[in-house]
Amino acid sequence: MHHHVRRRLGLACALALLCSSVVATDFGLPDHYEFNATLSVPFQVQAGGFPIRIDFDYPGAGDITRAAWLVEVLSPTGAVIGSDSGIATLEHGRGVRSGRWNGFANGGRSLPAGYYTVRLRAVPMVEVPEDARLSTEQRVRKALAVFADEVVEQNFDVMLGRLPKARMPAMQPLPTGRVSAAAIGAPVRAQSLVAAGGGLPYTIYYGNLHSQTNHSDGGTPVATCGGAEVPQAGTMGPADAYAMMQTQAGGDFLLASEHNHMYDGSTGTNTSASPTTANNLFNSGLAAAASYRSAHPQFLALYGNEWGVISNGGHLNIINPDGLASWEYNSSNQLIGSVATTKSDYAGLYAIMKARGWIGQFNHPASSGQFQINGVSLAYDANGAEVMVLAEVLNSSAFSTNTTMTETGRSSYESAWNKLLEAGYRLAPSSDQDNHCANWGLSFTNRTGVLLPTGTALTPAAFYDALRARRVFATEDRTSQLVLTANGRVMGESFSNTGPLTLVANYASTSGQSAQRVQFFEGVPGRNGTVTQLAEGSGSYTFTPAAGKHFYYVKVTQADGLRLWSAPVWIDQGGSTPADTTPPTVSASESGTSGSITLSAAASDNVGVSRVEFLVDGVLVGTDTSAPYAVTFDSTTLSNGSHSLVAKAYDAAGNVGSSSAVSFSISNAAADTTPPTVSASESGSSGTITLSASASDNVGVSKVEFWIDGVLKGSVLTPPYTLAFNSTTLSDGSHTLVAKAYDAAGNVGTSSAVAFTISNAPAAVERISNGGFESGTTGWTASSGVITSDSTYPAKTGSWKAWLDGYGSSHTDSAYQAVTIPSTVTSATLSFWLRVDSSETTTSTAYDTLKVQIRDTSGNVLATLATYSNLNKGSSYVQRSFDVSAWKGKTVRVYFLGVEDSSQATSFLIDDVSLKTQ
Known part of the structure; x- marks a missing residue:
C-alpha cells in the first residue's frame, strides 16, 4: 500500500501551499506510467476559505523523482491575482500538498463576489545540483518550461461571495435506462423534455467507457489495490465488472477497455508470448460481453481496447474492435494480436480504424505532448476526425479504492478537449472512472450520458450510432442531465444557419439539485485557437453568429459544485451553403426467410447520405454508413410469421427520410432446445x-x-x-x-x-538460522541476557525468545544475525512475531523504542524498516513482515535495537524470526 506524504503549513499570503526544494533538466518518462496531478477545490467557501489539495500519482517515480507544481488564482477576467509553487517529494510514487485560498488577492486586497479559477500546472522532474542556487519558484518555472510537453493542467472554478443562480428554462427530466432509473429514482416511462423548440424524444443511458479488468492491469480487489497493477494478475474479469456496474453502481453500460499491449501478460514485450493465447483472451472478452448482454438485456456490456502508451504517445479507446490491434512481435516474428498497428503512429491507426469501422475516444488527453502527428501534439487528421467521437473531460482517480462514490481525486481535461475541438475534431465529452481496482462505477458519481431515441432497444448498434451522432454529455452527477439545443437542433448535429441562433441548456435533476452557473462557449473548428466563453447567467441565449463555421457547447455547474458538459453543435453561419432542409429519399427491400437474412436500401440525397438505419417492427436492428446500404440479420431472433421493414436515411444536416414499410415473412425451423x-x-x-x-x-x-x-x-x-x-x-x-x-x-x-x-512458485528458502531461539544464542549476536527462556513472558512458540529492555531505567539492548540474500531470488521477506509489554501509560509519546534495521556487515544502518514503541503495547504477539528484496545480492545484518528511557519499563519480546526467499 502506498503512503501519502501529508503536511500542512500556516498561510502567509493570499494563497499558500507547502513548498519544498530541488529540480530537474534531463528527464524522460517511461512508456507505461502516467504522471498525474489532481487538484481538489470546493466550489463554495468552506470555513472561511477554499481548501486546496493536490494529489500526485506517478507509479514510475524513482527515488530522486519530484513533482514541480504551480497553483494560481485567476480573476474572472483571467488575471493572476495569487500564486504559490513548490517541489513535492514522491513517496512510493505518491504525494500530497494541502493549503487554502482565503478569498483575497496577494497583499490582502479584498475581492468582489464572482467566479474565480484555481489553476494547477505540474510536471515530474529530478534534482539537478547546478540549480541549487535558484529559488524554489525559479526551479518550478524552469521545470514547467523544460518539460512543457509533460505539463498536467487542472482548472476548477469557485464561487466567491453570494451570486444569483442561473435563470434556467422550465423542464422535466428525460426518461432514463431502467438500471440507472432504479438506482437513482428517475422516470422510465417515455417523456418529452419541455424546452423551447419542442420535445426531445430521447432516453438517457448512464455509464462509463473506460475501465480495466484482469485481461490487462485491472481486476484487483480494493483491499489489495493501490498502484500500478501487474498485467493479468487481477482476480476479477469482464463479467465481474459488468455485474458490479449494473447491480452495485446502478449503471446502464460499461466498456472494459483493456490495454492492447498487455495481452502478452507484460507491460513490455514478452517475446515468448503466444499469439493464439493473446487472441483467445481478446476473443473471450468479446464473448463475455455478448454473454452478459444476452443474460441482462437491460444492461449494455461492451469490450474494447485502450490503445497506445501513455508518456510517449497517449491513450485512446477503441470502443468496438473486432480484432486485437498490436505492434508487438514475439521471438518468432509473430504479431501478438490480429491487426498490425505501429506504436504511437496515430495517423496510421486512424486509417485502420476507418477501414474497419472502429470508433474511438481520447482518454485523459493532456493539453500538450500527446497524440502527435509529424511532431504536432493533438494533431488534426481527416481519418481521425471521422473515427474519434469522444474525448474525456473528467476522470476519477484511476487507482481509487473508493466504493461509496465519494472519491475526491478527480482530473479534468477540458482544456485538451477544447484544443482538439479547435483543431477540427467533432468530439462529444465523456466522464469516466478509468477503474483499475475492482470498484467499477463505485469510485464516484460521474457518468457519461448517451441519448438513444426513445423506444430504441439498448443494443451495441444503436449505442454506437448515438456515439457517432455525438448525442452525449458528461456529468459528475449521475442524477442530472444536460442537453444542448440550437434552434431546435440537438447537440452533436452539424448544420447551416442563417440569422439568429438560440442556444438552450436543457438541464434537469432527479435528486433536487439546481443549476448555479451556466456558461455557453464558442470556438472555430480548424482555427487552432482558443475556445472562449460566449455568455453566462441564463439557460437560453440568442445571438447572430459571425459568418463562417463555429461550434458551441454549454457547461452547467450545480449549486453543489458538480459539473456537466454538453456535446457541441457545429454550424456554418451564412456562407455560400444555404441550410439543407431536404431529406433523403429511401426505399427498402428484404431477402431470405430463415437464418441470416439481408436487409437492403437504396438511398439518395441532394447533398449526401450519412447513414441508413434499418428498423424491423419499429426496432432499430442495424445501420450502414456507406453504399450499398445493407445489413445481415439473424432472423431467429424474430417469431415466425409476418414482419415489417422500414429504412431511414439521414444526411449530415440531420434531415431524415423514411421508406415505405416492406412486409416480409420468416419461417425458421422449430427451435433447437437441446443443449450440447x-x-x-x-x-x-x-x-x-x-x-x-x-x-x-x-x-x-x-x-x-x-x-x-x-x-x-x-x-x-x-x-x-x-x-x-x-x-x-x-x-x-x-x-x-x-x-x-x-x-x-x-x-x-x-x-x-x-x-x-x-505449482509454479519455487519452494521458499529460509535464510535465518535458529529463528525461534530454541538453540539459545546459536547464529545470533546479542546483548547479555537478551536471548532467554525466562518464563516471566511466554515465547510465541517453544520456550526461548529474544527479550530486549524491560529494566525501567536507561538501557539499550540489541540482537542481530548476518544473512546473505542471493542475487538470483525474486522475493525476500523478513517476518517476526513481536509483543510489547509496557508500564508506560501515555497514549501519545513514544518513550521506549525498538528499531528493526538492515545494516551492513560493518554495522552501518542501511535502512530502518520500522520503529515500535510503548504505544504498540499489547497482551499478545503480532506478526510483522517486510520486503527486503532491495538487498538481494548482499550480506546484511537483520538488526533489532531496543532503547529504554530512565523510567517505566517496556519489554520488547521477539520470536520466530524468518527471512524467506524465492
Whole structure:
C-alpha cells in the first residue's frame, strides 16, 4: 500500500501551499506510467476559505523523482491575482500538498463576489545540483518550461461571495435506462423534455467507457489495490465488472477497455508470448460481453481496447474492435494480436480504424505532448476526425479504492478537449472512472450520458450510432442531465444557419439539485485557437453568429459544485451553403426467410447520405454508413410469421427520410432446445497448461468456453477444443475447470467441475538460522541476557525468545544475525512475531523504542524498516513482515535495537524470526 506524504503549513499570503526544494533538466518518462496531478477545490467557501489539495500519482517515480507544481488564482477576467509553487517529494510514487485560498488577492486586497479559477500546472522532474542556487519558484518555472510537453493542467472554478443562480428554462427530466432509473429514482416511462423548440424524444443511458479488468492491469480487489497493477494478475474479469456496474453502481453500460499491449501478460514485450493465447483472451472478452448482454438485456456490456502508451504517445479507446490491434512481435516474428498497428503512429491507426469501422475516444488527453502527428501534439487528421467521437473531460482517480462514490481525486481535461475541438475534431465529452481496482462505477458519481431515441432497444448498434451522432454529455452527477439545443437542433448535429441562433441548456435533476452557473462557449473548428466563453447567467441565449463555421457547447455547474458538459453543435453561419432542409429519399427491400437474412436500401440525397438505419417492427436492428446500404440479420431472433421493414436515411444536416414499410415473412425451423454435452480435462501443473474439452450437439457446437474458478479464461470455436493457458496468472494451489459448450441456438451445456493443481512458485528458502531461539544464542549476536527462556513472558512458540529492555531505567539492548540474500531470488521477506509489554501509560509519546534495521556487515544502518514503541503495547504477539528484496545480492545484518528511557519499563519480546526467499 502506498503512503501519502501529508503536511500542512500556516498561510502567509493570499494563497499558500507547502513548498519544498530541488529540480530537474534531463528527464524522460517511461512508456507505461502516467504522471498525474489532481487538484481538489470546493466550489463554495468552506470555513472561511477554499481548501486546496493536490494529489500526485506517478507509479514510475524513482527515488530522486519530484513533482514541480504551480497553483494560481485567476480573476474572472483571467488575471493572476495569487500564486504559490513548490517541489513535492514522491513517496512510493505518491504525494500530497494541502493549503487554502482565503478569498483575497496577494497583499490582502479584498475581492468582489464572482467566479474565480484555481489553476494547477505540474510536471515530474529530478534534482539537478547546478540549480541549487535558484529559488524554489525559479526551479518550478524552469521545470514547467523544460518539460512543457509533460505539463498536467487542472482548472476548477469557485464561487466567491453570494451570486444569483442561473435563470434556467422550465423542464422535466428525460426518461432514463431502467438500471440507472432504479438506482437513482428517475422516470422510465417515455417523456418529452419541455424546452423551447419542442420535445426531445430521447432516453438517457448512464455509464462509463473506460475501465480495466484482469485481461490487462485491472481486476484487483480494493483491499489489495493501490498502484500500478501487474498485467493479468487481477482476480476479477469482464463479467465481474459488468455485474458490479449494473447491480452495485446502478449503471446502464460499461466498456472494459483493456490495454492492447498487455495481452502478452507484460507491460513490455514478452517475446515468448503466444499469439493464439493473446487472441483467445481478446476473443473471450468479446464473448463475455455478448454473454452478459444476452443474460441482462437491460444492461449494455461492451469490450474494447485502450490503445497506445501513455508518456510517449497517449491513450485512446477503441470502443468496438473486432480484432486485437498490436505492434508487438514475439521471438518468432509473430504479431501478438490480429491487426498490425505501429506504436504511437496515430495517423496510421486512424486509417485502420476507418477501414474497419472502429470508433474511438481520447482518454485523459493532456493539453500538450500527446497524440502527435509529424511532431504536432493533438494533431488534426481527416481519418481521425471521422473515427474519434469522444474525448474525456473528467476522470476519477484511476487507482481509487473508493466504493461509496465519494472519491475526491478527480482530473479534468477540458482544456485538451477544447484544443482538439479547435483543431477540427467533432468530439462529444465523456466522464469516466478509468477503474483499475475492482470498484467499477463505485469510485464516484460521474457518468457519461448517451441519448438513444426513445423506444430504441439498448443494443451495441444503436449505442454506437448515438456515439457517432455525438448525442452525449458528461456529468459528475449521475442524477442530472444536460442537453444542448440550437434552434431546435440537438447537440452533436452539424448544420447551416442563417440569422439568429438560440442556444438552450436543457438541464434537469432527479435528486433536487439546481443549476448555479451556466456558461455557453464558442470556438472555430480548424482555427487552432482558443475556445472562449460566449455568455453566462441564463439557460437560453440568442445571438447572430459571425459568418463562417463555429461550434458551441454549454457547461452547467450545480449549486453543489458538480459539473456537466454538453456535446457541441457545429454550424456554418451564412456562407455560400444555404441550410439543407431536404431529406433523403429511401426505399427498402428484404431477402431470405430463415437464418441470416439481408436487409437492403437504396438511398439518395441532394447533398449526401450519412447513414441508413434499418428498423424491423419499429426496432432499430442495424445501420450502414456507406453504399450499398445493407445489413445481415439473424432472423431467429424474430417469431415466425409476418414482419415489417422500414429504412431511414439521414444526411449530415440531420434531415431524415423514411421508406415505405416492406412486409416480409420468416419461417425458421422449430427451435433447437437441446443443449450440447461437454466434458473437461486439464494437463500440466506449471507454466503453459492445456485446457481441453470434448463436446457434441444434436445440431452442432458453435463454441466452447473454459472457466477457471468461475472466471472465463478463453474460448475455442472449432474442434479440437483445446486452449493453451498461462498458469502463472493463477495462484499456486487447487483450482477448478468447467467447460461450457454452446450451439447456434444459444443452448448451453456445462461440464462437471474438474479439479487441478498449480505449482509454479519455487519452494521458499529460509535464510535465518535458529529463528525461534530454541538453540539459545546459536547464529545470533546479542546483548547479555537478551536471548532467554525466562518464563516471566511466554515465547510465541517453544520456550526461548529474544527479550530486549524491560529494566525501567536507561538501557539499550540489541540482537542481530548476518544473512546473505542471493542475487538470483525474486522475493525476500523478513517476518517476526513481536509483543510489547509496557508500564508506560501515555497514549501519545513514544518513550521506549525498538528499531528493526538492515545494516551492513560493518554495522552501518542501511535502512530502518520500522520503529515500535510503548504505544504498540499489547497482551499478545503480532506478526510483522517486510520486503527486503532491495538487498538481494548482499550480506546484511537483520538488526533489532531496543532503547529504554530512565523510567517505566517496556519489554520488547521477539520470536520466530524468518527471512524467506524465492
